[in-house]
Amino acid sequence: MVFNTPLRFTATERFLRYVIIDTQSDPLSPTCPSTDKQKDLGRLLVKELLEIGIIDAHLDEHGYVYATIPANTAKADVPVICFCSHMDTSPDCSGRDVKPIIHQNYTGADLVLPDDTTQVLRMKDHPDLKNQIGNDIITASGTTLLGADNKAGVAEIMDACYQLINHLEIKHGVIKILFTPDEEIGRGVDKADVAKISAFACYTIDGESAGNMENETFSADGAKLIINGISAHPGFAKGKMESAIKIAGLIIAALPHELSPEGTEGMQGFVHPVDVSGHVETATIDFIIRDFEEEQLVVHADVIRTAAEGVLQNFSNSTYTLDVKPQYRNMKNILAQHPQIVANGMEAIKRAGMEPKLCSIRGGTDGSRLSFMGLPTPNIFAGEHAFHGKEEWVSVQDMHKAVETILHLCMVWEEGSIT
Incomplete structure (x- = not known):
């Protein structure tokens, strides 16, 4: 689909705002969220959602952000879908005082991070960089992680919300938004209110290479x-x-x-x-x-x-x-019962101009548990790479492709319903 007016992407500017907020989770803490500072990002997201025009956006006492974009289609039977990303960053590497850097027009040369010059992104160590020639690469400065896992996904969902409100030609059913705390310590959906979300399907935006979709995790x-x-x-x-x-x-x-x-x-x-x-x-x-x-x-x-x-x-x-x-448990066991959820995701990736690739995750996501809580949830790429370390990176262009994928996914679900 050609949009009525070109998309003015906001994902990068949002991402740069979000990564400087320290949201590191703590596996030793018994509280939810495990660190109160995660709510700092949650409060900002609610403020921005309200400014976009999403009137029910709110942060609950456990650090979860919920929001609803009403349907703008005349079709009455479009399934409700949800998009989810997590706000916390890994305890494995500091997320305090993150200094994001945009390396414009990447040429393939080594990227030396200025605050610790022993931290160098080399193409041989990061094979997906070969697909980024000419793109703009965002890293941290060398002393912290970047937080692309999963603030890239958060920024992409937020940008998609902005586009849905400002591009009424994008027809869609009811869209739910969920941002979770504590995913990195395995508690991301401990207190998620699935009944409040009340969706047929959900997609976490928390994957790696552009074009990838994951329908299988470890048990x-x-x-x-x-x-x-x-x-x-x-x-x-x-x-x-x-x-x-x-x-x-x-x-x-x-x-x-x-x-x-x-x-x-x-x-x-x-x-x-x-x-x-x-x-x-x-x-x-x-x-x-x-x-x-x-x-x-x-x-x-x-x-x-x-x-x-x-x-x-x-x-x-x-x-x-x-x-x-x-x-x-492996979310594939649930997703296999609803093949259209994965099929629609693959179609959206294709419409966004990429070759879709179905992958397995050597790990788990919030979607693993959401699937077994009655909300089938595969994982779509966010463009994040080198998770949990000082060489973490994401490209601006991959974030834009993720936003486009979310928008196309909304339209694919609307088109598939009965008039």
């Missing part, structure tokens, strides 16, 4: 291994002490490399120790277990048990317990 469990050793005075410990700390180290060392994150790729799952704590008498290892096939999670948990039991054969007085709890 995920968490596991806690507790080792009960034998403590004794170290001066008189011979033949008595069985150190839980050393047992923990031996168990970790016994895990197969080919089942580790650093030893797997593609559709392979893994077992990953993410935290170790304790003392001589008791030690704890926290694991994350991931696989695209849910039944393999049980197999992977047995790998931990086998490692523990093998090591403990040499420590006859020590014991262990393993507690495995589900975290999220």
